[in-house]
């Protein structure tokens with residue numbers, strides 16, 4: 562990840578791994594208790610009195626979020642009025658109006674045999690919506706959709722989806738025989754705006770990295786363009802599966818599989834009705850959200866991940882997130898959490914003092930399942946109240962009215 566590829570496990574977690582490794586299977590039912598040894602686990606503070614004037618900086622920060630939501634809601638309402646209910650971005654409407662479809666089929670019976678050929682054929686500064694109907698099959702291709710090719714949609718049959726697969730890792734040697742790094746390891750990199758996909762599997766099938774192993778990051782999907790939507794897709798990998806790098810992103814009915822930091826970056830993204838699955842028997846860390854003022858890009862401080870009606874399960878000990886940035890922001894709402902979610906829930910990583918005066922914003926709202934709402938959550942995570950959760954629980958979180966379209970239908 563940008564400059565430093567190695568991401569050692571935080572000391573606290575490393576110690577816990579040792580403790581866990583040393584307990585016999587017979588006492589595994591007591592595993593949960595061993596997490597107390599790390600210390601700092603306190604009962605979360607319910608609600609938080611954001612509406613009460615003043616309060617501590619954390620409360621003020623939450624109150625600001627609520628305010629910001631109220632303002633954007635009003636802006637949308639007045640825009641909708643002015644355009645007779647049409648709120649889509651003008652360039653997107655225009656692209657939609659001139660949609661073209663092409664078939665990708667390895668047997669030569671379509672317009673293109675590979676997805677690479679189809680993308681190459683899209684003109685620079687493309688203005689039409691281009692839907693690629695991709696026939697079922699395995700596509701061993703490493704793809705980049707460059708910035709100057711917006712409005713591309715991949716469609717497959719969700720019941721028998723095409724699989725896009727490659728196996729680069731951060732440690733893979735490039736042409737200059739130096740390691741290519743996390744960023745370049747992606748199977749599919751989307752740098753253009755208004756990309757969407759429906760019924761596609763995007764996979765990095767490099768072998769799963771061992772904990773702390775150097776160069777093991779293996780990105781399946783990297784999103785650097787804004788206003789990207791994914792429906793019924795599977796994003797499959799191990800360490801660093803989904804580089805939610807930058808921009809507004811929407812995921813619905815998707816399956817996301819990974820191990821360490823498997824959703825990471827400074828995207829502002831909504832994940833709804835998604836199944837999130839840990840594939841490691843050791844420590845899994847679901848998010849490493851990179852919100853910070855220290856990146857020279859206003860998107861970084863606007864960023865955050867919101868999970869709504871998702872389910873979290875799989876193997877190992879699952880952490881909900883660790884703070885990559887000093888103001889890392891992640892909220893889970895109405896989400897089912899299996900027993901593998903560790904009672905402390907979250908990890909501070911390199912943030913020295915993640916307390917109520919800091920910028921880290923980790924919240925949970927009306928989640929369920931054995932891994933949810935433990936009494937042992939780390940003290941600086943929050944149980945949000947209705948008002949505090951509202952900015953995060955709908956497509957307004959990603960300003961979706963102006964760009965989220967219904968999923969395209971497959972012809973196969």
Ligand SMILES: *[C@@H]1O[C@H](CO)[C@@H](O)[C@H](O)[C@H]1NC(C)=O
Nearest residue numbers: 718719720760792793814968
């Ligand atoms: C997408 O997934 C949802 C939930 O699993 C399902 O109800 C829907 O039919 C799927 N869509 C397609 C096109 O298969």
